Amino acid sequence: MSRLAAILLAATLALSAQMAHAVQPDEILPDPALEARAREISRDLRCLVCQNQSIDDSNADLARDMRILVRERLVAGDSDRQIREFLVARYGDFVLLNPPMNPGTYALWATPPLTLILGAVILLFWFRSRRRTADVGSQPAALSPDDEARIQALLARDKDEGGRP
Amino acid sequence: MRKILFLLPLLVALGLFGFFYAGLEDGRDPTALPSALLDKPVPQFDLPALLPDRPGLASADLKGSVQLVNVFASWCVPCRAEHPLLMRLARENGVPINGIAYKDKPEDSRAFLASLGDPYNRVGMDEPGRAAIEWGVYGVPETFLVDRDGVIRWKYSGPLTPELVANKLLPLIEGLQQ
Numbered sequence: 001m002s003r004l005a006a007i008l009l010a011a012t013l014a015l016s017a018q019m020a021h022a023v024q025p026d027e028i029l030p031d032p033a034l035e036a037r038a039r040e041i042s043r044d045l046r047c048l049v050c051q052n053q054s055i056d057d058s059n060a061d062l063a064r065d066m067r068i069l070v071r072e073r074l075v076a077g078d079s080d081r082q083i084r085e086f087l088v089a090r091y092g093d094f095v096l097l098n099p100p101m102n103p104g105t106y107a108l109w110a111t112p113p114l115t116l117i118l119g120a121v122i123l124l125f126w127f128r129s130r131r132r133t134a135d136v137g138s139q140p141a142a143l144s145p146d147d148e149a150r151i152q153a154l155l156a157r158d159k160d161e162g163g164r165p
Numbered sequence: 166m167r168k169i170l171f172l173l174p175l176l177v178a179l180g181l182f183g184f185f186y187a188g189l190e191d192g193r194d195p196t197a198l199p200s201a202l203l204d205k206p207v208p209q210f211d212l213p214a215l216l217p218d219r220p221g222l223a224s225a226d227l228k229g230s231v232q233l234v235n236v237f238a239s240w241c242v243p244c245r246a247e248h249p250l251l252m253r254l255a256r257e258n259g260v261p262i263n264g265i266a267y268k269d270k271p272e273d274s275r276a277f278l279a280s281l282g283d284p285y286n287r288v289g290m291d292e293p294g295r296a297a298i299e300w301g302v303y304g305v306p307e308t309f310l311v312d313r314d315g316v317i318r319w320k321y322s323g324p325l326t327p328e329l330v331a332n333k334l335l336p337l338i339e340g341l342q343q
Contacts, residue, residue: 048198048303048304049303049304061268061294062294062298062303065293065294065295065298066298069295069298088201089201090201090202090208090298090299090300090301091198091201091301091303092198092199092200092201092301093201094198094199
């Protein structure tokens, strides 16, 4: 019995976590397939009032209007693409949370791979210069007889003092 | 080669300095968006009249002369700040200003105009906010400049300021009226 209660509680919690969005009950379409598409589209559309939330997450008035608009157009038979184009025509590419590839966004799209390549080139140069110094260091110049004599003298002195400097 | 590498941090720092300095430019609003409707014909819309003695506003009304379209609401505080400027524009420059009352109860919009003055030529009522979506409005106030052919030539989101009107809007209107 208590196990059943625990399972039910877990399911409720999981469901309520999923439903933490701004869509109000009166906005939801009766057709679950259309509603799922509406949610999918809404998640990719920016709320222009809050600017970093999707209209699916935002409680702003404008976001609500846009959610209702998306659903109306879905019911009217528009494709997902047509709905996105409808809003882009009015609000610009900024309304899309996933920026499209065009001359205005080339820099945006190119920066991550370019940074990666730059980092790889810097690492390559760094490793190569390190190996070069390591090669030089592996063949130290032989000690001169004078140096050898000084080392022996120092070692002998340490021994005399019982190993303590 | 070595020298260039040593200069690199300095160059990067200077570049960043320039970038941030440009960001501090006076009056720059980082949340302002470029309008997708710039240089496009005004959208299709038809709004009922707010006032008994003044017609509503539809797309066809915006052809034939250079006009302004101002989206306002009684609940919008910056609209109140901007209003005296619109009154002055209407009085001194004679350019027709059209109003769109955005997501507002009609009686509230009417009270707003009754207490602060009415600079508008035509006032349309957009209580559901649907025409505003056609205009790409995302906040009020917003002001659009429409040329003779009904093409949107300039748009500003936020309250107009005297500087903006003198340095930007009036020269643009003059240019379009010639």
